[in-house]
Amino acid sequence: MGHTRKLRSSPSKLGVRRHSAAIFFENAKKRKVMDELLLNSSLRRVDSASGIVHPPRQHANPPGETPFIVLPVESRFSPMFERSRFALDIGGTLLKLVYSSVCQPGSKPQHVLNNGNKQKKLSEDPEVHVNFLKFGSIETCIEFIKKNWKDRVETDVLHCTGGGSYKHAELLQKALGVKVRRTDEMNSLIYGCDFLLRNNEDESFTYHHEAKGLEKFQYRPINADSIYPFLLVNIGTGISILKVDSPTEFQRVGGSSMGGGTFIGLGNLLTSATDFDALLKMADRGDHRKVDTLVSDIYGGSYGNLNLPGDLIAGSFGKCNKYDNRPSSTPPSPEDIAKSLLLMLSNNIGQMAMLYGHRYGMKRVYFGGFFIRKHPITMRTLSYAINFWSKGETEALFMKHEGYLGAMGAFLDENGDHA
Ligand SMILES: Nc1ncnc2c1ncn2[C@@H]1O[C@H](COP(=O)(O)OP(=O)(O)O)[C@@H](O)[C@H]1O
Protein backbone atom coordinates (compact mmCIF):
# COMPACT_ATOMS: atom_id res chain seq x y z
CA MET A 1 0.00 0.00 0.00
CA GLY A 2 1.87 3.09 -1.13
CA HIS A 3 0.50 6.39 0.03
CA THR A 4 1.46 9.84 -0.97
CA ARG A 5 -0.26 12.10 1.47
CA LYS A 6 -1.52 11.99 5.01
CA LEU A 7 -5.24 11.74 5.53
CA ARG A 8 -7.01 14.62 7.04
CA SER A 9 -9.35 13.56 9.70
CA SER A 10 -12.06 16.04 10.36
CA PRO A 11 -11.90 17.46 13.82
CA SER A 12 -15.13 17.21 15.66
CA LYS A 13 -16.72 18.50 18.78
CA LEU A 14 -18.34 15.15 19.28
CA GLY A 15 -15.88 12.43 18.40
CA VAL A 16 -15.55 9.78 15.77
CA ARG A 17 -19.05 9.08 14.66
CA ARG A 18 -20.67 10.95 11.85
CA HIS A 19 -23.08 12.51 14.25
CA SER A 20 -25.19 14.60 11.95
CA ALA A 21 -26.46 11.44 10.35
CA ALA A 22 -26.32 9.46 13.59
CA ILE A 23 -28.75 11.88 15.19
CA PHE A 24 -31.13 10.85 12.47
CA PHE A 25 -31.23 7.34 13.86
CA GLU A 26 -30.39 7.63 17.51
CA ASN A 27 -31.82 9.56 20.36
CA ALA A 28 -29.39 12.44 20.73
CA LYS A 29 -29.70 12.41 24.52
CA LYS A 30 -28.65 8.79 24.71
CA ARG A 31 -25.47 9.11 22.74
CA LYS A 32 -23.74 11.51 25.09
CA VAL A 33 -21.96 8.95 27.21
CA MET A 34 -18.53 9.03 25.67
CA ASP A 35 -16.59 10.39 22.75
CA GLU A 36 -16.82 13.97 23.94
CA LEU A 37 -13.31 13.99 25.34
CA LEU A 38 -11.80 12.90 22.09
CA LEU A 39 -13.01 16.07 20.59
CA ASN A 40 -10.61 17.08 18.00
CA SER A 41 -6.96 17.23 17.28
CA SER A 42 -6.06 19.55 20.11
CA LEU A 43 -4.22 16.80 21.92
CA ARG A 44 -0.54 16.31 22.47
CA ARG A 45 1.12 13.91 20.07
CA VAL A 46 3.83 11.57 21.21
CA ASP A 47 5.78 9.82 18.50
CA SER A 48 5.60 6.11 19.30
CA ALA A 49 9.09 5.32 18.05
CA SER A 50 11.07 8.33 19.26
CA GLY A 51 8.99 9.38 22.25
CA ILE A 52 9.17 13.00 21.01
CA VAL A 53 6.26 15.06 22.26
CA HIS A 54 4.65 17.43 19.76
CA PRO A 55 2.38 20.27 20.79
CA PRO A 56 -1.32 20.15 19.98
CA ARG A 57 -2.44 21.20 16.52
CA GLN A 58 -4.65 24.18 16.06
CA HIS A 59 -7.90 23.70 14.23
CA ALA A 60 -10.83 25.94 13.72
CA ASN A 61 -13.79 23.69 14.05
CA PRO A 62 -16.92 25.06 12.60
CA PRO A 63 -19.47 24.33 15.30
CA GLY A 64 -21.35 21.14 14.65
CA GLU A 65 -18.88 19.97 12.00
CA THR A 66 -19.06 16.21 11.69
CA PRO A 67 -16.16 13.80 11.47
CA PHE A 68 -15.04 12.27 8.25
CA ILE A 69 -11.68 11.54 6.69
CA VAL A 70 -10.43 12.96 3.43
CA LEU A 71 -8.85 10.36 1.18
CA PRO A 72 -5.30 11.00 0.02
CA VAL A 73 -4.84 11.89 -3.64
CA GLU A 74 -4.01 8.50 -5.17
CA SER A 75 -4.98 6.99 -8.50
CA ARG A 76 -6.74 4.06 -6.85
CA PHE A 77 -9.20 6.48 -5.25
CA SER A 78 -9.85 8.56 -8.41
CA PRO A 79 -12.90 6.51 -9.50
CA MET A 80 -14.65 7.72 -6.36
CA PHE A 81 -14.84 11.21 -7.87
CA GLU A 82 -17.21 9.67 -10.41
CA ARG A 83 -19.02 6.97 -8.45
CA SER A 84 -19.75 6.48 -4.78
CA ARG A 85 -18.38 3.48 -2.94
CA PHE A 86 -20.25 1.84 -0.05
CA ALA A 87 -18.89 -0.84 2.29
CA LEU A 88 -20.55 -2.65 5.15
CA ASP A 89 -19.26 -4.70 8.08
CA ILE A 90 -22.14 -6.79 9.38
CA GLY A 91 -21.12 -8.12 12.78
CA GLY A 92 -22.82 -10.12 15.49
CA THR A 93 -24.35 -6.95 16.99
CA LEU A 94 -23.87 -3.84 14.84
CA LEU A 95 -23.66 -2.92 11.17
CA LYS A 96 -20.90 -0.51 10.31
CA LEU A 97 -21.15 1.50 7.11
CA VAL A 98 -18.28 3.33 5.44
CA TYR A 99 -19.09 5.31 2.29
CA SER A 100 -17.58 7.94 0.07
CA SER A 101 -18.95 11.32 -0.91
CA VAL A 102 -17.41 14.05 -3.01
CA CYS A 103 -16.91 17.45 -1.51
CA GLN A 104 -16.88 20.15 -4.17
CA PRO A 105 -14.55 23.16 -3.93
CA GLY A 106 -15.78 25.83 -1.63
CA SER A 107 -18.59 23.78 -0.22
CA LYS A 108 -17.03 23.05 3.18
CA PRO A 109 -14.73 25.06 5.40
CA GLN A 110 -11.38 23.37 5.67
CA HIS A 111 -8.52 23.48 8.12
CA VAL A 112 -7.07 26.67 9.03
CA LEU A 113 -4.20 28.28 10.73
CA ASN A 114 -2.66 31.63 10.67
CA ASN A 115 -0.22 32.40 13.47
CA GLY A 116 -2.63 31.06 16.00
CA ASN A 117 -5.52 33.08 14.63
CA LYS A 118 -8.19 30.76 13.53
CA GLN A 119 -9.51 31.46 10.09
CA LYS A 120 -11.83 29.55 7.86
CA LYS A 121 -10.61 28.58 4.45
CA LEU A 122 -12.63 26.97 1.69
CA SER A 123 -11.24 23.91 -0.06
CA GLU A 124 -9.84 24.63 -3.50
CA ASP A 125 -10.06 21.17 -5.06
CA PRO A 126 -12.80 18.59 -4.95
CA GLU A 127 -11.98 15.85 -2.49
CA VAL A 128 -13.33 12.45 -1.54
CA HIS A 129 -14.67 12.18 1.98
CA VAL A 130 -15.14 8.88 3.75
CA ASN A 131 -18.06 8.81 6.16
CA PHE A 132 -18.68 6.47 9.09
CA LEU A 133 -22.04 5.34 10.45
CA LYS A 134 -23.31 2.45 12.51
CA PHE A 135 -26.72 0.80 12.74
CA GLY A 136 -28.41 -1.62 15.08
CA SER A 137 -30.56 -3.35 12.47
CA ILE A 138 -30.19 -4.40 8.87
CA GLU A 139 -33.51 -2.78 7.97
CA THR A 140 -32.50 0.75 9.03
CA CYS A 141 -29.14 0.25 7.39
CA ILE A 142 -30.71 -0.78 4.08
CA GLU A 143 -33.09 2.18 4.25
CA PHE A 144 -30.16 4.55 4.76
CA ILE A 145 -28.20 3.08 1.86
CA LYS A 146 -31.24 3.20 -0.42
CA LYS A 147 -31.75 6.88 0.32
CA ASN A 148 -28.14 7.93 0.19
CA TRP A 149 -26.52 5.81 -2.53
CA LYS A 150 -28.29 7.74 -5.22
CA ASP A 151 -25.99 6.99 -8.16
CA ARG A 152 -26.07 3.21 -7.74
CA VAL A 153 -26.71 0.99 -10.75
CA GLU A 154 -26.90 -2.79 -10.96
CA THR A 155 -23.27 -3.22 -11.93
CA ASP A 156 -22.17 -1.45 -8.73
CA VAL A 157 -20.69 -3.39 -5.87
CA LEU A 158 -21.50 -3.25 -2.17
CA HIS A 159 -18.28 -4.27 -0.39
CA CYS A 160 -19.15 -6.43 2.59
CA THR A 161 -17.41 -8.14 5.44
CA GLY A 162 -18.34 -9.79 8.76
CA GLY A 163 -20.54 -12.81 9.33
CA GLY A 164 -23.57 -10.97 7.90
CA SER A 165 -21.88 -10.68 4.52
CA TYR A 166 -22.69 -14.39 4.19
CA LYS A 167 -25.97 -14.43 6.06
CA HIS A 168 -27.54 -11.36 4.43
CA ALA A 169 -25.92 -11.36 0.98
CA GLU A 170 -29.13 -12.23 -0.85
CA LEU A 171 -31.24 -9.75 1.10
CA LEU A 172 -28.79 -6.92 0.39
CA GLN A 173 -28.52 -7.80 -3.26
CA LYS A 174 -32.30 -7.83 -3.70
CA ALA A 175 -33.02 -4.75 -1.62
CA LEU A 176 -30.33 -2.57 -3.17
CA GLY A 177 -30.09 -4.01 -6.67
CA VAL A 178 -26.28 -4.16 -6.60
CA LYS A 179 -23.71 -6.93 -6.41
CA VAL A 180 -22.32 -7.99 -3.06
CA ARG A 181 -18.58 -8.59 -2.87
CA ARG A 182 -17.03 -10.10 0.21
CA THR A 183 -13.78 -9.50 2.00
CA ASP A 184 -12.81 -11.88 4.78
CA GLU A 185 -13.42 -10.38 8.21
CA MET A 186 -9.88 -10.75 9.52
CA ASN A 187 -8.34 -9.46 6.28
CA SER A 188 -10.66 -6.47 6.43
CA LEU A 189 -9.70 -5.69 10.01
CA ILE A 190 -6.02 -5.65 9.12
CA TYR A 191 -6.41 -3.65 5.87
CA GLY A 192 -8.51 -1.09 7.68
CA CYS A 193 -6.20 -0.89 10.67
CA ASP A 194 -3.13 -0.59 8.45
CA PHE A 195 -4.66 2.14 6.32
CA LEU A 196 -5.79 4.24 9.27
CA LEU A 197 -2.52 3.88 11.19
CA ARG A 198 -0.49 4.65 8.11
CA ASN A 199 -2.48 7.61 6.97
CA ASN A 200 -4.32 9.18 9.83
CA GLU A 201 -2.05 10.95 12.30
CA ASP A 202 -4.91 11.25 14.75
CA GLU A 203 -5.82 7.58 14.64
CA SER A 204 -4.24 5.88 17.62
CA PHE A 205 -3.95 7.21 21.13
CA THR A 206 -3.03 6.19 24.64
CA TYR A 207 -5.21 6.77 27.67
CA HIS A 208 -3.87 8.20 30.96
CA HIS A 209 -6.50 8.04 33.64
CA GLU A 210 -4.55 9.98 36.24
CA ALA A 211 -4.20 13.04 33.99
CA LYS A 212 -6.75 15.83 33.76
CA GLY A 213 -9.20 16.59 30.94
CA LEU A 214 -7.79 16.27 27.47
CA GLU A 215 -4.39 15.38 28.87
CA LYS A 216 -5.85 11.94 29.48
CA PHE A 217 -5.51 11.26 25.75
CA GLN A 218 -2.33 11.38 23.71
CA TYR A 219 -2.25 10.74 20.01
CA ARG A 220 0.42 8.27 18.95
CA PRO A 221 1.25 8.82 15.30
CA ILE A 222 3.58 6.16 13.99
CA ASN A 223 5.92 6.01 11.01
CA ALA A 224 4.83 3.63 8.30
CA ASP A 225 8.13 1.72 8.75
CA SER A 226 7.52 1.11 12.46
CA ILE A 227 3.92 -0.09 12.42
CA TYR A 228 4.69 -3.83 12.44
CA PRO A 229 4.54 -6.12 14.30
CA PHE A 230 1.64 -5.48 16.64
CA LEU A 231 -1.14 -7.30 18.44
CA LEU A 232 -4.70 -6.38 17.51
CA VAL A 233 -7.40 -7.20 20.03
CA ASN A 234 -10.76 -6.69 18.40
CA ILE A 235 -13.58 -6.54 20.92
CA GLY A 236 -16.87 -6.89 19.11
CA THR A 237 -19.62 -9.32 20.06
CA GLY A 238 -16.79 -11.78 20.69
CA ILE A 239 -13.05 -11.20 20.75
CA SER A 240 -10.41 -11.97 18.16
CA ILE A 241 -6.73 -11.59 18.93
CA LEU A 242 -4.41 -11.21 15.97
CA LYS A 243 -0.66 -11.11 15.76
CA VAL A 244 0.00 -8.89 12.78
CA ASP A 245 3.34 -8.90 10.97
CA SER A 246 2.34 -7.01 7.82
CA PRO A 247 -0.93 -6.13 6.05
CA THR A 248 -0.89 -9.57 4.46
CA GLU A 249 0.81 -11.67 7.16
CA PHE A 250 -1.11 -12.26 10.31
CA GLN A 251 -2.31 -15.02 12.54
CA ARG A 252 -5.39 -15.22 14.71
CA VAL A 253 -3.63 -16.36 17.86
CA GLY A 254 -6.61 -16.37 20.18
CA GLY A 255 -10.10 -15.29 20.94
CA SER A 256 -12.80 -15.31 23.56
CA SER A 257 -16.56 -15.49 23.73
CA MET A 258 -16.58 -13.07 26.67
CA GLY A 259 -16.71 -9.74 24.86
CA GLY A 260 -19.16 -6.99 23.99
CA GLY A 261 -22.02 -9.43 23.47
CA THR A 262 -21.57 -10.68 27.03
CA PHE A 263 -21.68 -7.14 28.36
CA ILE A 264 -24.97 -6.24 26.69
CA GLY A 265 -26.42 -9.72 27.23
CA LEU A 266 -25.72 -9.96 30.96
CA GLY A 267 -26.40 -6.23 31.34
CA ASN A 268 -29.84 -6.83 29.91
CA LEU A 269 -30.51 -9.75 32.23
CA LEU A 270 -29.20 -8.06 35.36
CA THR A 271 -30.26 -4.42 35.04
CA SER A 272 -33.07 -2.35 33.59
CA ALA A 273 -30.82 -0.58 31.08
CA THR A 274 -32.47 -0.48 27.69
CA ASP A 275 -29.37 -0.05 25.56
CA PHE A 276 -25.60 -0.09 25.55
CA ASP A 277 -25.17 3.60 26.31
CA ALA A 278 -27.59 3.43 29.22
CA LEU A 279 -25.66 0.47 30.59
CA LEU A 280 -22.38 2.39 30.36
CA LYS A 281 -23.94 5.37 32.09
CA MET A 282 -25.10 3.09 34.87
CA ALA A 283 -21.59 1.71 35.18
CA ASP A 284 -20.28 5.27 35.56
CA ARG A 285 -22.43 5.76 38.65
CA GLY A 286 -21.92 2.32 40.19
CA ASP A 287 -19.75 1.06 43.05
CA HIS A 288 -18.41 -2.40 42.25
CA ARG A 289 -17.29 -2.95 45.85
CA LYS A 290 -20.91 -3.74 46.72
CA VAL A 291 -20.91 -6.58 44.20
CA ASP A 292 -17.37 -7.91 44.03
CA THR A 293 -15.44 -9.67 46.77
CA LEU A 294 -12.17 -7.81 47.27
CA VAL A 295 -8.90 -9.16 48.61
CA SER A 296 -9.57 -7.10 51.76
CA ASP A 297 -12.94 -8.84 52.23
CA ILE A 298 -11.04 -12.11 52.51
CA TYR A 299 -7.79 -11.06 54.15
CA GLY A 300 -8.96 -8.03 56.09
CA GLY A 301 -6.37 -6.01 54.16
CA SER A 302 -3.82 -6.67 51.46
CA TYR A 303 -2.26 -10.09 50.83
CA GLY A 304 1.30 -8.98 51.33
CA ASN A 305 3.08 -12.22 50.45
CA LEU A 306 1.64 -12.12 46.96
CA ASN A 307 1.68 -8.37 46.62
CA LEU A 308 -2.08 -8.29 46.17
CA PRO A 309 -3.54 -4.97 47.31
CA GLY A 310 -6.66 -4.98 49.48
CA ASP A 311 -8.79 -3.23 46.86
CA LEU A 312 -8.00 -5.80 44.16
CA ILE A 313 -11.07 -7.74 43.02
CA ALA A 314 -10.64 -11.25 44.35
CA GLY A 315 -13.92 -12.60 42.97
CA SER A 316 -16.20 -10.72 40.58
CA PHE A 317 -19.83 -10.79 41.76
CA GLY A 318 -18.66 -12.66 44.88
CA LYS A 319 -20.84 -10.55 47.18
CA CYS A 320 -23.98 -11.62 45.34
CA ASN A 321 -23.58 -15.08 46.82
CA LYS A 322 -26.65 -15.82 48.90
CA TYR A 323 -26.00 -19.55 49.37
CA ASP A 324 -24.87 -21.14 52.63
CA ASN A 325 -26.90 -18.71 54.77
CA ARG A 326 -24.36 -15.94 54.32
CA PRO A 327 -25.20 -12.75 56.21
CA SER A 328 -27.07 -10.59 53.72
CA SER A 329 -25.51 -7.28 52.83
CA THR A 330 -27.31 -4.32 51.24
CA PRO A 331 -28.48 -5.47 47.84
CA PRO A 332 -26.40 -3.91 45.07
CA SER A 333 -28.01 -1.36 42.77
CA PRO A 334 -28.23 -1.93 39.00
CA GLU A 335 -25.49 0.71 38.70
CA ASP A 336 -23.18 -1.32 40.96
CA ILE A 337 -23.90 -4.43 38.91
CA ALA A 338 -23.20 -2.65 35.61
CA LYS A 339 -19.87 -1.38 36.94
CA SER A 340 -18.88 -4.80 38.19
CA LEU A 341 -19.79 -6.37 34.88
CA LEU A 342 -17.77 -3.84 32.91
CA LEU A 343 -14.76 -4.31 35.19
CA MET A 344 -15.02 -8.08 35.09
CA LEU A 345 -14.99 -8.17 31.30
CA SER A 346 -12.37 -5.50 30.73
CA ASN A 347 -10.06 -6.97 33.39
CA ASN A 348 -10.34 -10.32 31.72
CA ILE A 349 -9.71 -8.92 28.24
CA GLY A 350 -6.81 -6.84 29.55
CA GLN A 351 -5.21 -9.88 31.08
CA MET A 352 -5.63 -11.94 27.93
CA ALA A 353 -4.20 -9.13 25.81
CA MET A 354 -1.27 -8.79 28.17
CA LEU A 355 -0.53 -12.52 28.09
CA TYR A 356 -0.73 -12.76 24.30
CA GLY A 357 1.33 -9.58 23.95
CA HIS A 358 3.96 -11.03 26.27
CA ARG A 359 3.92 -14.41 24.58
CA TYR A 360 4.66 -12.89 21.18
CA GLY A 361 6.93 -10.12 22.47
CA MET A 362 4.75 -7.31 21.16
CA LYS A 363 5.62 -3.70 21.91
CA ARG A 364 2.22 -2.39 20.91
CA VAL A 365 -1.26 -3.74 21.50
CA TYR A 366 -4.04 -1.99 19.56
CA PHE A 367 -7.61 -2.38 20.74
CA GLY A 368 -10.46 -2.21 18.25
CA GLY A 369 -14.18 -2.97 18.23
CA PHE A 370 -17.18 -1.06 19.49
CA PHE A 371 -17.15 -2.52 22.98
CA ILE A 372 -14.55 0.10 23.89
CA ARG A 373 -16.52 3.19 22.85
CA LYS A 374 -13.68 5.24 24.37
CA HIS A 375 -15.13 4.60 27.77
CA PRO A 376 -12.79 5.66 30.60
CA ILE A 377 -13.37 2.57 32.77
CA THR A 378 -12.71 0.23 29.86
CA MET A 379 -9.66 2.08 28.59
CA ARG A 380 -8.24 2.49 32.08
CA THR A 381 -8.58 -1.21 32.83
CA LEU A 382 -7.11 -2.34 29.52
CA SER A 383 -4.24 0.16 29.72
CA TYR A 384 -3.48 -0.80 33.31
CA ALA A 385 -3.33 -4.50 32.49
CA ILE A 386 -0.93 -3.94 29.60
CA ASN A 387 1.26 -1.21 31.03
CA PHE A 388 1.52 -2.42 34.60
CA TRP A 389 2.18 -6.08 33.92
CA SER A 390 4.59 -5.43 31.08
CA LYS A 391 6.39 -2.88 33.30
CA GLY A 392 5.98 -0.27 30.60
CA GLU A 393 7.50 -2.48 27.86
CA THR A 394 4.22 -2.75 25.97
CA GLU A 395 1.89 0.07 25.08
CA ALA A 396 -1.92 -0.18 25.04
CA LEU A 397 -3.29 1.83 22.14
CA PHE A 398 -6.84 2.73 21.22
CA MET A 399 -8.16 3.80 17.88
CA LYS A 400 -10.34 6.69 16.91
CA HIS A 401 -12.22 4.56 14.38
CA GLU A 402 -12.24 1.61 16.78
CA GLY A 403 -15.39 -0.12 15.49
CA TYR A 404 -14.85 0.72 11.83
CA LEU A 405 -11.62 -1.14 11.08
CA GLY A 406 -13.38 -3.98 9.27
CA ALA A 407 -15.69 -1.74 7.28
CA MET A 408 -12.75 0.48 6.32
CA GLY A 409 -10.84 -2.59 5.11
CA ALA A 410 -13.76 -3.79 2.99
CA PHE A 411 -14.07 -0.27 1.57
CA LEU A 412 -10.43 -0.40 0.46
CA ASP A 413 -10.63 -3.90 -1.01
CA GLU A 414 -11.76 -2.87 -4.46
CA ASN A 415 -11.79 -6.31 -6.02
CA GLY A 416 -12.81 -8.30 -2.98
CA ASP A 417 -10.97 -11.43 -1.97
CA HIS A 418 -14.05 -13.61 -2.29
CA ALA A 419 -15.50 -12.12 -5.46
N1 LIG B 1 -25.08 1.29 20.16
C1 LIG B 1 -24.70 0.07 20.50
N2 LIG B 1 -25.58 -0.96 20.47
C2 LIG B 1 -25.21 -2.20 20.80
N3 LIG B 1 -23.96 -2.53 21.20
C3 LIG B 1 -23.04 -1.55 21.24
C4 LIG B 1 -23.36 -0.23 20.88
N4 LIG B 1 -22.25 0.51 21.00
C5 LIG B 1 -21.28 -0.30 21.41
N5 LIG B 1 -21.73 -1.56 21.57
C6 LIG B 1 -20.88 -2.68 22.03
O1 LIG B 1 -20.14 -3.07 20.91
C7 LIG B 1 -20.28 -4.46 20.65
C8 LIG B 1 -20.27 -4.71 19.17
O2 LIG B 1 -19.05 -4.26 18.66
P1 LIG B 1 -18.70 -4.40 17.14
O3 LIG B 1 -17.26 -4.05 17.02
O4 LIG B 1 -19.65 -3.62 16.32
O5 LIG B 1 -18.88 -5.95 16.94
P2 LIG B 1 -19.75 -6.81 15.93
O6 LIG B 1 -18.99 -6.69 14.64
O7 LIG B 1 -19.70 -8.18 16.50
O8 LIG B 1 -21.13 -6.25 15.84
C9 LIG B 1 -21.59 -4.84 21.32
O9 LIG B 1 -21.58 -6.20 21.68
C10 LIG B 1 -21.62 -3.91 22.51
O10 LIG B 1 -20.90 -4.44 23.60
Ligand SMILES: CC(C)(COP(=O)(O)O)[C@@H](O)C(=O)NCCC(=O)O
Ligand atom coordinates in the same frame (compact mmCIF):
# COMPACT_ATOMS: atom_id res chain seq x y z
C1 LIG C 1 -16.78 -15.18 15.44
C2 LIG C 1 -16.19 -13.78 15.49
C3 LIG C 1 -14.93 -13.71 14.64
C4 LIG C 1 -17.23 -12.81 14.88
O1 LIG C 1 -16.78 -11.47 14.95
P1 LIG C 1 -17.66 -10.30 15.68
O2 LIG C 1 -18.96 -10.22 14.96
O3 LIG C 1 -17.85 -10.70 17.11
O4 LIG C 1 -16.85 -9.05 15.55
C5 LIG C 1 -15.88 -13.32 16.95
O5 LIG C 1 -17.05 -13.20 17.66
C6 LIG C 1 -14.92 -14.22 17.71
O6 LIG C 1 -13.77 -14.31 17.39
N1 LIG C 1 -15.41 -14.87 18.79
C7 LIG C 1 -14.62 -15.59 19.74
C8 LIG C 1 -14.60 -17.07 19.45
C9 LIG C 1 -13.52 -17.74 20.31
O7 LIG C 1 -12.34 -17.70 19.93
O8 LIG C 1 -13.84 -18.26 21.38
